[in-house]
Amino acid sequence: MLQAIGGLLVLASHKRLAGISTGIKSSKLPAFLLWSWWFLSPESGFQSDNRALDSFVHVHMDSTPSEQRVWMEDIIINDIGAENVLSKLVNSIMENESLVGDILGNSLLALDEIASWKHPAMARAASRVPITSTLAHALKNKDGSARPYLVERQHDSTLTHLHFKIWVSCAHLLKTVASTLASGTCEPKMVSGDDVYSIYNHGLTLALNTLRVNKETFALYKGFYSASLQCWIDHLHRYKSDKSTFPATVVQALRKAASRSWYGILLELRKITNAPEYTRPLINDWLAFGTALGFDEEKKRKEYNAMLAHICSWTFCPYHLSPAEEAFKHCKGCGVAHYCSSECQMSDWKKGGHKAACRRLKG
Incomplete structure (x- = not known):
């Protein structure tokens, strides 16, 4: 049976590569890995932790744009189907409790690369899968609590970089989510404002803990914070002027979720005085995010001070x-x-x- 499947995989991997240029044709491995991931079920024991997809990500990231277009458009969109791929990938992240560490990071990177691909068919497919709930789930432990924000003092700490790798994919996907909501491609019911804020809360907490002990590591990822937050800030500002530009249900849920900890994060950012070159832009972005949500800093300060006994x-x-x-x-x-x-x-x-x-x- 496995030999038959293997033959089918090889045949399928040749299907789209046979008629293209020599440079791309010479690299059949990514196509083979994609088809392997697609055909082998988790129950088979060969793909239960997304290893085939993990290998595809490594090759894909080192490929040229022309090569990437082949697997993205010819294989994923035209052959397998964009929604089929995204649904299987989302299910693997949501249902596989053993998906952790670097393979989880690469699974999220794959979700980011695929769902963010600029193509109308991909945009439609991405709007039909629960991306924000999948990302929020990936940032939690099995018991539902947040994954620990372990930060090492060494600049080359593998664990800290892995935490950032996982979060950066989530942050980049939030830009895609915002764009599909604004365009009307994505139905509001597919996006949870609570999940959007929990992802940002996770990222800001990771940033705070890293800046306290290893600001050089944060420097490598600072741009992802501004890019992702600014995308949502822009859409929220447009929503203030024209309520038809963004779903009200998402904005209201996001505002409610952010209400409890937005000021606490702002306060902690201001307490870090040894890295102004990193904290100042982050403070400005976080302030702008709160302003776009309609928060008044002075009012939030008073609310925070009234709750000091409730803060560890x-x-x-x-x-x-x-x-x-x-x-x-x-x-x-x-x-x-x-x-x-x-x-x-x-x-x-x-x-x-x-x-x-x-x-x-x-x-």
């Missing part, structure tokens, strides 16, 4: 940026800091500088 003082806790529903217990030493758990309190005491701050506050 440990910098790397999710509740440090977004207040919880319930108030936290305060530090018995200083009475100022609040913690959601003993683990966060211990982390802040050992690593966050509260040991010195607590004594200073008591004095």
Whole structure:
């Protein structure tokens, strides 16, 4: 059976490459990998972690634009079908719990490269799959919590770069999502404003944690933040002037989701004083994003201060940026800091500088 499938794959991979120029014809590997990924089911054990697609991404990114057009338009769009490919790729990310690390990163990169391809058929296909919920899911652990924002101090940290690789694909796809919403190609029900904000919240948290310990690493990715945020800022501003330019349901959900942590992120960005060349543009973009959503900074500051007891003082806790529903217990030493758990309190005491701050506050 596998031999028969293998023969079919080879035949299929030759199908579109047979009649094209020698330079492209000589490289049949990407086509073979695409067809392999398409035909082999997850149950077969050969593709359960998207390994064939992972290999395709490596070759695709090193290919010329002409070669990329062959696999994108001839094979994905015309032969397999753009929506078929995107649906299978989305399902693999949503349903395969073993899809983590670099293969998850390359699966998201593949989704980004394919869904963002400039072609009317691809735009229609991308509008029919739940891209934002897929991206938000990819940034979470199996229990639904956010993936840890582990950041290493070494400039060449593989783990930190992997976190950025995963998020950058998500951020770039959000531009595609915004464009299809604005053009009317994508139905609003396919996009969750909550998911859009959770993706940006994830990226800003990653940026904050990286800037605190390794600003040189953030420098490699700063442009992706501005490009993605500015796309949404532009559409939100147009929506203010003309409500027909963007779906109201998406804007309202996005605004509600951003309301709790937008100011907390802004405050933390301003606390980082050792990297103004990186934080200043990010602060400006984040301010513009909030303004486009209709936020008043002074009003948000007052709301934030009124919720200080609901904010965990440990910098790397999710509740440090977004207040919880319930108030936290305060530090018995200083009475100022609040913690959601003993683990966060211990982390802040050992690593966050509260040991010195607590004594200073008591004095």
